[in-house]
Amino acid sequence: MNRLRYIFSICVVMLTPAFVINARSNISAINSTQRKQLIDDAWQFTLVQNDKGEQVPTSFQMVDLPHDWSILNDFTKGAAMGNDGGYLPAGKGLYKKTLVATNDDIGKGRHMLYLEGAYMDAHVFVNDSLVGHRPYGYSSVLYDLSSYLKPGENELSISVDNSQQRNARWYTGSGIYRHVWLLNLPNTHVKPWSVYITTPKVEKYRSTVKASFDVNGQSDGFTASVYIKNSDGKLLYETNTPINSESNNVEFKDVPLELWDIDSPYIYTLEICLKDKDGNIIDTIDETFGVRKIEYSVSEGFKLNDRPVLLTGACVHSDNGLIGARSYDAAEAHKVKMLKEAGFNAVRTSHNHPAPSFLDECDRQGILVIDEAFDGWRWEKKPFDYSKHIDQWWDADIKSLVLRDRNHPSIICWSIGNEVIERKQIEVVKTAKKLADLCRELDPTRPVTSALCTWDHEWDIFDPLAAELDIVGYNYLMHKAEDDHNRVPDRIMWQTESYPRDAFDNWSRTANLPYVIGDFVWTGIDYLGESGIGKYYYAGENNTEFFVSDQWPWHSSYCGDIDLIYQRKPISHYREILYSDKPSLFMYVKEPEGYYGSINESMWGTYPSWESWTWPGYEGKPIEIEVITKFPAVRLYVNGSEYDTKKVTYDTKYKAVFSVPYEAGNIKSVALDKNGDETDYLSIMETAGNPVAVKLTANRNILTANNQDLIFVLAEVVDKNGNLVPIADNEITFSVLGEGELIGSGSADPKSTQGYHHPNHKAWKGKVGAVIKSTGKPGNVIIKAEAIGLKVAQIKLKSLRQK
Known part of the structure; x- marks a missing residue:
């Protein structure tokens, strides 16, 4: 034993x-x-x-x-x-x-x-x-x-x-x-994970849908009725086929189905009913799918349904912040929603099989996915990592990924690895071929990629490894793109990891080089672990990177466009504006050098910048204000008076930078059109007063009473006018009454040592987040947030039975 x-x-x-x-x-x-x-x-x-x-x-x-x-x-x-x-x-x-x-x-x-x-x-x-x-x-x-x-x-x-x-x-x-x-x-049933749906012909209102499936058990004389239903459950198409003991195939030719797209993610359901000799239904299974076409080439880039798309992607780890690794459906839905709202149209599931519900939400909300299998292969990165298991389990683990996930329309590519350590060994090519070939065998409709990198001057030697891939992943190496294209002109590339601060240069290459089809920043959302990656730090603090030494008390990353409580950082707005053609404007303030200390940035870090015009003690000293927009000019007002107007162009990296002596009050930036007239696109910041109350905001008003649904709550310390006090650090305590349970709370502070299971946390930059779970009973849910000396905040929600 x-x-x-x-x-x-x-x-x-x-x-x-x-x-x-x-x-x-x-x-x-x-x-x-x-x-x-x-x-x-x-x-x-x-x-x-x-x-x-x-x-x-x-x-x-x-x-x-x-x-x-x-x-x-x-x-x-x-x-x-x-x-x-x-x-x-x-x-x-x-x-x-x-x-x-x-x-x-x-x-x-x-x-x-x-x-x-x-x-x-x-x-x-x-x-x-x-x-x-x-x-x-x-x-x-x-x-x-x-x-x-x-x-x-x-x-x-x-x-x-x-x-x-x-x-x-x-x-x-x-x-x-x-x-x-x-x-x-x-006893006779459709084998789990055997249903495979493809769309070999994709045209708007004239597509072909094929489905194959395996049947286990005695099936002589059995038939299958196969249905396509729309998102409302309405039956659209039906076909019947006799059952074979092995693989079975059906086809719907030239059916007028809506196309799945990132802007209109239309989902259908394919239902299979097994019937015995007498017509009795023995087994029923359904799978969701979407009708879409992906193409990629060195000359025309990436296309979705014949439409060119620039992939603005995020690498995303699997944890869910304040609730750790727990993968509630509502947590995955909220994560996808925040990524979508931040302007991302693609994600890379770094570096492991994602939660099924995460992929379901990418289908529903319209985000493209690189579905990744492993971090490393046969040489270890950590003493007990996957290198100990790959020789015995790679086949089963690849099958688990591809067979489980291949009907998701959101998935555009399989990734077989990331920055493998043995990259300079000849056996790495054999490993890559083995993994890639199995992916293609199980799903020949999608390309295979892997994220390649090097930290020295040897890059060209990886060409044989890159040749095993349909799309070559570049980690932090997109500056090699032009030379590589000249050397290997048929190579299609995307940057599978990039530094956040390089947003402009990476957008520029993606926008101007058709063989570079996308950029995936490291990372979309702050995550637990790899403590200290992306940090900024002050003189006298630990000046090493996370891979050099321990970073205590840092417990999380800070390289995300979105923080641990799902608040967007300025870099997120910058990236969104670069990739979007929609008119917009965003303003932020760079933390003054020396205000808290002399500022340094780490490799994955960006300069600390905030949506704040509250800098007490800095009166009269210059502060830099940056405004991001693709409008041709920006005008800045300080306390109601026009201060300056700046041109904005590609050469300014779509930024207008103003240096303003700090004085309390307000600043306002306004976008100007090509005629020099002010538009309706503007941003205002006001100096906050003293904290007087806690403000609570929930992402939804109704929970489902299924012991699984979640509400995400934000508590903010505000002044008498309701303005966020960005320097507030009051300790906020959450409590939940009725049919709800507090399952996690905390701030976005990556250096807090208090666990997320506590109901009380000090605000960081004036904010604390919380996650509340429903019980199995319907009823009211009352959420309170209180801090000593501040007015208590309370919201009342409903938890209803699932329909």
Whole structure:
């Protein structure tokens, strides 16, 4: 018996009767309602081994999934994850749940567990028998439980081992951080992940849709009815086909379907109904899809549905800020919404399989995706990373990614790796070919990429590696584009990572070089771990990069266009304006040199700049104001008086820069048209007064009472006129009454050491964020935010039953 199995056995003995009563799912009830049933509620969890490698007393507690035990701690300098993982603890954990089955259930069909993600090295047991395991914490896995189940109560246990640190270069979380499902299938059924939908002909109102699928079980004389339905569930098209024991294919020719696009992401549903000889429906499965065409070439760049598109992309890690790795659908939806609102039309899922719900939201909201498999390959970056598993598991992990995700219209490319360490070894070409060929075999409709880099002068030697890719990813090397195009004229490129400060130069290359089809900045959103990347710092503070030394008390990055509480930074607005043709204007103020200290920028950093005209003690001293716009000129007013007018051109990088002696009051910038007349596009900043109140804003007014839905709340310290006080650092405490639960709160301060499980946090730049989850009951949700000496803020929301 191996060690994990031994730990499992001990925990079974110590299990209390209350667990059997409370943490259970009835297979019979599931069979009568749904083919696929979410079983996230009411698991028993215990930490088996702590951060110090010590066995801990078994003490089960009831938890709901998604669950991440690491985020429920303070940031601690000595934590095992260290600088890479945001100074949070790891360890080993065990989850348990009882499945109740009848004799009829056992013989009726197949019962499968669908584990979307567990970090990491998850082992699945039923009744003390090992069903299977997967080392990679980002792979979704299907486990067939059928032969392990018996009539009555069955103990389902999942052990998770994240004790081998360090195993990643960023915060991963610990535990079953994504959804868990039960699939209850009849003896004859459509094989999970076998449905594959393609659109070989794409024309507006005249497209061809093909679908293939596999059937498991006895199917002689069976037929399948296949339907296409619109987003409202209305039946549009139907076809029927006899069933083969292996692959089955259907085709809808020249159907007038709307095209999926980033501006109009139209989604359809393909439904397959298996019928026996008598016409009875045996199994039903549906898959969403979109009709769209992607093309890319050195002469015409990237096209979506025959329309040229400049890819303005963001690299995005998988954590969800204040709630850690927990992948609630509402968190993924909010993340995509913020990226879309920030002007991004593409994301790269760096550097791992994304959450299924993240891809669902990219489909719904219209963002293109590079779907990435791995960070590294056979040479390690961290002592316990994927290099320990790739030789045995690469095939299964690539299949998990591509088979699971290939029907998403948002996905435009598969990425097989990132900055692999063995890049100068000849075997790297063989590895790349092996991974890329499997992607193409499973899905020949999409290109394959990998992010290449070098930190020395040898770049041309990677041409054989680049030749294995359909599109070559450049990390921080787009300045090589012109020379590389002359040397390899048929190479299509995109910058898979770039420094935030290089926004203008990277936009310029993407806009002017057709063979450079996009830029993906590192990163779209601040993330936990890689602590200190993107920092700015003052004289006397740690002046090294995150990969050189520990950065404590930094626990997160600061290189994102959007911060940890989903507030946009000035660099975000700059990037959006560069890539957009829509008229707009944005103004910000550069922090005065020496105001808090002498300012330095790190490699991924940008100069600290704020939407603030509140600089007490700096009266009379010059402050730089920058205004971003593509209008030809900008006029600045200070306290109502015209101060100066500046031209804005490509040569000024679409910035107007003003140096203004600081005085309290207000500043206003106005865009001028080509005739020199003022437009309606303007920005105003006012000096804030003393803090008098807390202001609360929620991203939505209604929750779904499903124990899963989330509301994102922003608390701001404001003055008597309702203006944000950007220098306020009052401690704000959140409380939730009614049918809601506070599951995370904190500021965007990357150096705060207080964990996000606390309800109270000091404001940073006047702001604190919070995340509230619904319960399973409908009712009112009252959210309060209070601070000593300030007027209390309160909002009242509704939680309603799911329709």
